[in-house]
Amino acid sequence: MSIKTRLLNRSLLRVAGALAWLATPLPASAGPSIGAWLSATIENGTPVQTDTLRFGCNDKIYAVIDLTDLSEGSHQLQVDWTDPTGKTREHIDYPFPSGSTSRITVWLQLHPPKGAALFSFLNPAMGMDDFIGTWQVEITLDSKTRLDQSFEVLC
Numbered sequence: 663m664s665i666k667t668r669l670l671n672r673s674l675l676r677v678a679g680a681l682a683w684l685a686t687p688l689p690a691s692a693g694p695s696i697g698a699w700l701s702a703t704i705e706n707g708t709p710v711q712t713d714t715l716r717f718g719c720n721d722k723i724y725a726v727i728d729l730t731d732l733s734e735g736s737h738q739l740q741v742d743w744t745d746p747t748g749k750t751r752e753h754i755d756y757p758f759p760s761g762s763t764s765r766i767t768v769w770l771q772l773h774p775p776k777g778a779a780l781f782s783f784l785n786p787a788m789g790m791d792d793f794i795g796t797w798q799v800e801i802t803l804d805s806k807t808r809l810d811q812s813f814e815v816l817c
Contacts, residue, residue, distance in 0.1 A: 696801055696809040697728040709767060719790045719817040722771045725799050729764045736760075740802040743770045746795030746815075770799075772815070790817050 701709045702721035709724035717723050725741065736759050743752040754768050772793050793815050801809045 694729060694731045694733070694803055694807050696803055696807055697730070698799075698801055698809055698811055699726050700724065700799070700811060700813050701726065715811075715813040717813060717815050719772055719793055719815060721815075722769050723813070724767055724769045725801070725811070727766045727768070727801055729760070729766070729803060730762070732760045732762055732764060734761060737764075737804050739766060740800075740805075741768050742798075742800045742802075744798040744800065745792055746797060747792050749792070793817070 699711050700715060700717075701712050701724050702717050703710050703712050704724075709726055711726070727739070727741075729737075729739075736757060739754075739756040739758065741752075741754040741756070742750050745751050751772075752770050756766065756768070758764065758766070772790070794817055795815065797813050797815055799811045799813065801811070
């Protein structure tokens, strides 16, 4: 085999390799993703991100949820707020139409049992024992993608 033939064969192999690489499909997107942060701080009617995951018994706790890489069409968001005893205190089912991204804000407002408010000036934690401790907020998109976030409630 001549030098010219070998060089031509090498060039053809390189071209074939490059074409094979170009023809390889790109990996599919990993699917939608969920990001979230919690806050009890409001400015101009909108929750603002803070550096704390500790809240008081009287706080309105906002979960600001960012959804990305969504397919066009309708989606279902579920949010469960679970207290330290393991009881789901709030369940939210939220259907929504979407493009590629969405921001959704949900919140939890704790309410003391009836009668506890009368004595709350003596003890702010009165009747709130089940609320004190580590909570979970579980965010699920389309029954598949899930994000769990822990936070603490103190009185």
